[in-house]
Amino acid sequence: MLVQNVSKLYKLYDRPSERLLELLPFRSSRRHKEFWALKNVTFSVGPGEILGIVGPNGSGKSTLLQVTCGILQPTSGRISVEGRVAALLELGAGFSPEFTGRENVFMNGEIMGLSRKETERAFPDIEAFAEIGDFIDRPVKEYSSGMYVRLAFATAIHVHPDILIVDEALAVGDAIFANRCLQKLEQLKNERVTILFVSHDLGLVKSLCHRAILMVRGEVAAEGSPSDVVNRYVGLVHDRQALSGERSALTGNFRHGDKSSSISRIRLLNRDEIETTTVRSGEEVTVEVHARANRDLRDPIVGILVRNRLGMDVFGTNTRIENADLGTVPKGEDIAVRFTFICFLTRGDYTLTVATQNRDGSSQDWLDDALQFTVIDEKDTAGVARFHTEVTWTAPRS
Numbered sequence: 001m002l003v004q005n006v007s008k009l010y011k012l013y014d015r016p017s018e019r020l021l022e023l024l025p026f027r028s029s030r031r032h033k034e035f036w037a038l039k040n041v042t043f044s045v046g047p048g049e050i051l052g053i054v055g056p057n058g059s060g061k062s063t064l065l066q067v068t069c070g071i072l073q074p075t076s077g078r079i080s081v082e083g084r085v086a087a088l089l090e091l092g093a094g095f096s097p098e099f100t101g102r103e104n105v106f107m108n109g110e111i112m113g114l115s116r117k118e119t120e121r122a123f124p125d126i127e128a129f130a131e132i133g134d135f136i137d138r139p140v141k142e143y144s145s146g147m148y149v150r151l152a153f154a155t156a157i158h159v160h161p162d163i164l165i166v167d168e169a170l171a172v173g174d175a176i177f178a179n180r181c182l183q184k185l186e187q188l189k190n191e192r193v194t195i196l197f198v199s200h201d202l203g204l205v206k207s208l209c210h211r212a213i214l215m216v217r218g219e220v221a222a223e224g225s226p227s228d229v230v231n232r233y234v235g236l237v238h239d240r241q242a243l244s245g246e247r248s249a250l251t252g253n254f255r256h257g258d259k260s261s262s263i264s265r266i267r268l269l270n271r272d273e274i275e276t277t278t279v280r281s282g283e284e285v286t287v288e289v290h291a292r293a294n295r296d297l298r299d300p301i302v303g304i305l306v307r308n309r310l311g312m313d314v315f316g317t318n319t320r321i322e323n324a325d326l327g328t329v330p331k332g333e334d335i336a337v338r339f340t341f342i343c344f345l346t347r348g349d350y351t352l353t354v355a356t357q358n359r360d361g362s363s364q365d366w367l368d369d370a371l372q373f374t375v376i377d378e379k380d381t382a383g384v385a386r387f388h389t390e391v392t393w394t395a396p397r398s
Helices: 016-023 061-068 101-111 116-130 133-137 145-157 175-190 202-208 226-238 240-244
Strands: 002-012 033-044 050-054 076-080 085-088 163-167 194-198 211-216 219-224 261-269 278-280 284-293 301-308 313-318 334-342 348-357 363-376
Touching (some): 050 061, 050 226, 061 163, 061 194, 085 145, 101 116, 101 133, 116 145, 145 163, 145 175, 175 194, 175 202, 202 226, 219 226, 284 348, 301 334
Parallel strands (some): 050 211, 085 163, 261 363, 278 363
Antiparallel strands (some): 002 033, 211 219, 284 334, 301 313, 301 348
């Protein structure tokens, strides 16, 4: 799939009559305002690749997906798509509320180019995956949002698409269904299905996607590895100035904030107070953060965040959560905060993000992935958490 210099323009009118007046030949004045939902968007996605799309509300994510799957026509630009496209967009799109679930499945199969026999062969799998029981023969308008999404997702993935487009579909279903969907997406990835995936679940974007793009005001503001792009997005969320600034505010090394304070030193210490980058699982460690106040600070917050090698948040805390009141810090003064805990992480590589923040949660100084460390362990435990476990059993009598 290739999206090249795609733009989408909407004409906004204050009143419906303005639209009619603008059409009159003897009136040359323009009566609309221009709103560019997309501006020169360019990216490509290869077979078997999952592209995550993140960004604040109103940034053009859903419009981009609708243009990509042909629901909307772009104002300019070119989209090249090869193969069958299945789209799971916002709730309510694609199904007729008056038709039953069964009728909607067959109708969508025809839209996708499947013969009735092909849909009949796929229907038992669709019905089993959706798990909506007798509601399959009830009108869709009677469905809950979760039932609707289950059937829509089941239909989209069983029509053998070459390209699957998903817009926040997993945010509605329960945890069990969401896990089944993720397993199915992994299977489709192995089957070389191209997937465009919009989600506000940043951890999911990091773990599932190969690449990601950040949309801001209809433009691609960043593109790259999911971890880097999500870090840039988090920078936007935490830095209120970036939300109202220009696109250049997104550049840099993922350090952002209003500079009310500046982090000057970060250390990871073992139980012997020796600085280290290697930690044994189950060992007591201390994260030491030094910062200087660039103005008088009232109740500043210092926090830490541990991520695994995929960029997923593993553990995070701060002085407010831990009921440590830092009080008033005069301009020019230094503060040093120590977080001591038992490292119950499994073997692997991790990063440490540190931040100073204002009372409202906005950033003073935020450093993404400022320090890298490795956890070693003689046990090959699954996951990221290493719980102390006792095993008891009863042996059968011989």
